[in-house]
Amino acid sequence: AQTVTQSQPEMSVQEAETVTLSCTYDTSESNYYLFWYKQPPSRQMILVIRQEAYKQQNATENRFSVNFQKAAKSFSLKISDSQLGDTAMYFCAFFSGSARQLTFGSGTQLTVLP
Amino acid sequence: ETGVTQSPTHLIKTRGQQVTLRCSSQSGHNTVSWYQQALGQGPQFIFQYYREEENGRGNFPPRFSGLQFPNYSSELNVNALELDDSALYLCASSLLTSSLSGANVLTFGAGSRLTVL
Numbered sequence: 001a002q003t004v005t006q007s008q009p010e011m012s013v014q015e016a017e018t019v020t021l022s023c024t025y026d027t028s029e030s031n032y033y034l035f036w037y038k039q040p041p042s043r044q045m046i047l048v049i050r051q052e053a054y055k056q057q058n059a060t061e062n063r064f065s066v067n068f069q070k071a072a073k074s075f076s077l078k079i080s081d082s083q084l085g086d087t088a089m090y091f092c093a094f095f096s097g098s099a100r101q102l103t104f105g106s107g108t109q110l111t112v113l114p
Numbered sequence: 115e116t117g118v119t120q121s122p123t124h125l126i127k128t129r130g131q132q133v134t135l136r137c138s139s140q141s142g143h144n145t146v147s148w149y150q151q152a153l154g155q156g157p158q159f160i161f162q163y164y165r166e167e168e169n170g171r172g173n174f175p176p177r178f179s180g181l182q183f184p185n186y187s188s189e190l191n192v193n194a195l196e197l198d199d200s201a202l203y204l205c206a207s208s209l210l211t212s213s214l215s216g217a218n219v220l221t222f223g224a225g226s227r228l229t230v231l
Contacts, residue, residue, distance in 0.1 A: 004156075033218045043202060045157070045222035091156050095218040100170055100210075101147065102220065104156030 002027045002094050006105035013082045014113050020067075021077045021108050023092030030054075031097035034068065036077045039107075040088040048090070051075065082112045116141050118223035120205050126229045127195050135190040135226045137205030145169070145210040146188040147220065148180060151202040163188055164210050192228075200230045 003026045013019035025034070036048040051059045051068050058066050063083075067076045079086055092105040119138045127133050139146050145164045149157035159172035163182035177193040186207070192199055206220040 035218075037222075042224060043227075044224040045204060045206075047219070050219070093156075100218075101159040101162065101172065102149075102157070102206075102218075103159070106156050107154075 120223035139207030143207035
């Protein structure tokens with residue numbers, strides 16, 4: 001079974017600064033995808049960024065980028081130029097080719113301070 | 115392109131009752147998945163429906179059941195409600211093809227908040 005671990009329950013960052021959220025996972029599969037989702041108080045889960053395990057290049061989406069270390073099974077999210085609207089719960093998630101379901105971590109509550 | 119809509123947004127039930135939650139999938143999607151998110155935790159996979167049949171199930175008892183309709187909308191039914199069933203129930207739709215690339219791109223609804231007293 002796959003597991004996803006987020007060891008930082010809460011983090012805060014000053015507006016315009018950079019913050020990194022950590023995630024590790026465990027799997028024996030070779031074909032999988034990794035995600036970061038954002039869940040604001042509105043509750044809707046919003047996709048932030050996606051990484052395909054077979055791609056060595058780290059995914060980027062505007063101010064969001066990942067550091068994917070496949071051998072170490074690590075998948076961290078870097079948010080640059082943090083904005084107040086980035087305040088939310090962030091979930092790391094794993095999607096396997098065999099299970100075809102998302103396995104989520106326990107989340108990191110990020111607060112951006114003005 | 116419409117997103118995923120869920121109803122009701124909030125509801126309160128008492129222990130032992132039954133509840134039905136509804137979900138309309140995003141246009142163009144053929145698969146619906148349901149997740150349970152307890153307070154302060156990450157979502158847990160309940161099951162997935164594809165072509166009106168269950169296509170994968172997480173570690174949930176049989177009193178959690180579902181349906182998918184020809185228009186790809188879905189229902190989640192929970193019988194004999196227990197206090198621990200209090201949670202946010204998230205529906206997500208996706209496009210399942212022979213390739214894995216579309217199946218993992220899930221679009222989530224805003225959820226139904228269930229409180230069991």
